[in-house]
Amino acid sequence: MSPADEAKREIPADERIEMLRTMRRIREFESVVQNKFADAEIPGFLHLYIGQEAIATGVCHALEEKDYLTSTHRGHGHCIARGLDTDRMAAELYGKETGYCNGKGGSMHIADVEAGMLGANGIVAGGIPIATGAALSAKMRDTDEVAVSFFGDGALSEGAFHESFNQAAIWELPLIGVIENNQYGEMTGLDEQHPPSTLDDLTIYGEPYGVHRERIDGMDVEEVYRTAMEAVERARNGGGPTLIECVAYRFEGHHEGDSQFYRPEGELDEWKQRDPLLTYPEKLVDEGVITEAEYVDMEEGIETEIQEAIEFARESPLPDPEQAYEGLYAEGGEGA
Amino acid sequence: MSPADEAKREIPADERIEMLRTMRRIREFESVVQNKFADAEIPGFLHLYIGQEAIATGVCHALEEKDYLTSTHRGHGHCIARGLDTDRMAAELYGKETGYCNGKGGSMHIADVEAGMLGANGIVAGGIPIATGAALSAKMRDTDEVAVSFFGDGALSEGAFHESFNQAAIWELPLIGVIENNQYGEMTGLDEQHPPSTLDDLTIYGEPYGVHRERIDGMDVEEVYRTAMEAVERARNGGGPTLIECVAYRFEGHHEGDSQFYRPEGELDEWKQRDPLLTYPEKLVDEGVITEAEYVDMEEGIETEIQEAIEFARESPLPDPEQAYEGLYAEGGEGA
């Protein structure tokens, strides 16, 4: 199947249901950890992905196991969509030894290198050069692996974005940049952070590099999936980098604790009409892909999963203090 | 006169002669210091401006005293065009106390803040944020000053360029970026350092920011002057940033000592046909603006000037070693 055909194909029912499930799992995870954070069970910072589920889900559904991704401070959605286990994720958020990073990373640094997940990142745009390197490595090792970097609209103002895409374009690397335009960088709207020339289409930031550019609805998981699929196939086949802007909205505060003083009245409600977890289940039910009852079952299963994940996290031990001094360097190795 | 008219006006003969003189002074200064460097009279690094004289000359001729500029490692041309004295410049290259920086800066850091010349810069793209700040300051202080940043094609790959132009565009700052495309970044050609999408027009790097863009012949001092004039007038009148690509060629090595192994055969000779110090005097003579004899006189005067500058530099004392510990911080001042 050619990439174009692949992208246009009817998405099989089981895959659609799978995407719905992934989105629902992200939503559930985020909602529950939001509560646990409010209860002071979870330490540190928490940046929720609620509202943006379709992006991580659609993109990651287009990836294969061998591929790589880098994420941001708002990374739980990418982790779940990538297939990380919610129990070890929750444990990491709780700072427990059973977490993905044994409690060393927390929400802003969850990683599972085994799964090609090269880490959330607390530095805006910090992951883009790393993904560029994974794409370079994929190419040098003569594989058809691709690397996806997720980042926010705000990251487009950092030099790291530009240096990376410039280099990726010169070297024709299999790199896909996914701009999650959620309308804000922290508490400041797009129009204060980007010139007017960019506001209609943030992918214009990639224009100099001659990369493929797509601007799509980030609340439509199937559109995201199809677009990502095209980009992935192109990258696998040596067609070089793509930059995709997914237009969406963040339903919660920038981080938990944010008063959200900056939202114009009604804006949130308007966007919530397009909540993928409202529209997509409805659509699948309407189209007879899933029954309401099945969806309720699915939801219940997910609630149980996340409840158990939280239990797992709660019951896991905190790391032994001495572990603070481990893991910085590789053990042994020649000349180590 | 509207900016457009201003730019289209016939350039008066005395100004044309002045530009010729400036270019010729740059050429002479560079040729002489090249020799002095070869004789090991001048320490450190030397990056010559030979071939690019029309750029600094045309741009600086469009500026007024109140304006600012930042320069690069290849900064002598900008200094001379800005009106700095060749004797204190030479003294700085010689590391003498009478130099612009009292010998502390050398070729790569000549500055004359009094003259709005905010420094050569040893870091590629390092001056762009500084010029952006001067433009911001001009605006905040409610003046109509403008800031020009000169930089090479290579600087377009640095994040600093992007962050600055993005910010300047949002804030509509009176910033003019002058890309001196001399076909190489060090010993590597443009096509290895920039994606194919940029090679026909490097100002595309400014496309995302919606700034005004011009690509011109950097060996034609009048075209440079007219284009700069338009950009300057626009910036003075609140019309925001401009990015100008001046297409030119570096006639000498990247720095003195460069073997120039990388030049395709014949390339240099071809470009030398367009040497502004060949074509412009010819043109002015042809058009009767200056006679051959007058030009010979001018050249002799310049040779004397530069010879005297070198003498001044040679005869000036080296700074007293103890001065190494002065000048780091301001003396006195509240809370200093």
Place this chain on the structure above:
Amino acid sequence: MSTATSGTEEMAVRDVINQALGEEMERDERVYIQGIDVNGRGGTSNILKGLDERFGDERVRNTPISEVSIVGSALGAAATGMRPVVEIMYCGFLGVAGDQLLNQVAKMRYMFGGKLDLPLTIRTKNVMGANAAAQHSQALHHWLAAIPGLKVVCTSTPADTKGLLKAAVRSNDPVMVFEHGGVYNRKGEVPTEDYVYEIGEAAVERPGEDVTVVATQNQLWNAFEAADRVDDVSVEVVSPRTISPLDTETIAESARKTGRCVVVDDTPLSYGTQSQFATTIYENAFFDLDFPVQRIGVNDVPTPFSPSLEDEVIPDTDDIADAIRKLA
């Protein structure tokens, strides 16, 4: 500084910052603020709240997320007549602006032969102990102090925050002001009059006879607590206030008196401030020292996220008290 005729008022560090900046902006219209979310949110710790309304959007400028340009454009503005006060949200983001700090801000005046003033203040905060993980949880004043050409101050108490921040804003040199997230809510008496503390002067915050503790920021507060706790030992607590240039004499004088010193800070033990403080003491009080200087800091790891791990790596009151007892 004389506070003889002046009253004092109890304030939290965070309110002192707001007040001091407001006063400086009133005093000199060239002073302005730029940074991420400084307008609206009032900066990353909401400390600047209200300055936007008082001084307008031009003087409290929201920038894009572009640390290179935030720092670099402030430098350019400082070189041409303005007196910018930059906020870098967390000190961990200073790395993004690494070149502008290392090569432009720090070297510009010197390279140019000392011929221009650079009245540039860069405020940022050390954060340790907030479970913010390795990138957000750092103390980096040692890293900036390692660059000649940057003056570096560390604010710790309400009173020194006022004196040092005002001094930074009025200084004609680039000054890095390191605040600390862990002391923002600390309260103390602050003289109501206008004053500056000299940059480059340390202070004996609490006089004593037996053991000297040199401490910064949250560790200064821990040092006070430790001093209270070991009440059989007379502890002298010294706050360097300025990290670069360091006030060698004040620190050494205390060391010569007590002959026993503890130095404590949130930076790493290798190449952190403690080694510089200790060296200063050894060199200037060598023949008066009874024991080696006790260095307390982070044992050369990034800051881990988990509370159990972070508690382990960050120095606390117990560590200081133990070190005092060991010497006494």
Place this chain on the structure above:
Amino acid sequence: MSTATSGTEEMAVRDVINQALGEEMERDERVYIQGIDVNGRGGTSNILKGLDERFGDERVRNTPISEVSIVGSALGAAATGMRPVVEIMYCGFLGVAGDQLLNQVAKMRYMFGGKLDLPLTIRTKNVMGANAAAQHSQALHHWLAAIPGLKVVCTSTPADTKGLLKAAVRSNDPVMVFEHGGVYNRKGEVPTEDYVYEIGEAAVERPGEDVTVVATQNQLWNAFEAADRVDDVSVEVVSPRTISPLDTETIAESARKTGRCVVVDDTPLSYGTQSQFATTIYENAFFDLDFPVQRIGVNDVPTPFSPSLEDEVIPDTDDIADAIRKLA
């Protein structure tokens, strides 16, 4: 390492680098080079000449002038199966990649729970004494050593260049290799066999009894010269080789033996390596020291351009010899 069965050959440092990298690239095809002008020019000091022809454009990759991406993409490649060797032309350009170094390269493994290897070598050079002025003339190994998570080595002699560079390339951790422009043309005997020096081990380069001199790079050569000059004093010269983690024991042992120490390096006296070396000595040889450690370095200014000024600020053989005589 045993060189018993091995011959030696006289080589210049610059040729050792070329040879060692060539051998490592032959040994492991995952090893590759990226940086500005590494292909064609052979890197900023032409040291890599010929590697492009031997290994092709893919493995000797010219990058755009983009230090953030040069370092960051190498990190990403290291995390996914390659073993990059990056060249940063002058150490002064490390600031451009400040965030990638401070927050990504140094912290990635630790933050991720120690679960990945990062076989990344970053070569750069200190330059002092070449009249290259403040931005190009710097020694910054102390600045990188101040970041936990980066191993930092300083190469000085032909033999240690081979041993340390090979160790760096084979290490599964990020290693910053600081070369020094002032020693590239130094010659010395190099064992012809394949060997690595353990990262984290210092070496007594020249044994002695009366005074210890701890020195790096060009100052190591100056120390040899100074030791020759003061021939009435028996000088022990120690090369730390690795700056982070520092080999405390080797340095302290020498200090305990001699009781008199000089530490000399091209970094600034405040927050430079000298303070860390000195602290190490004071703490581990406190009761054996007869005098304070003599620190020699740059007196807290950027490097000035003019020869008369640069000569003043950079330590030289005279400074070392004077310090030795002062102690002896």
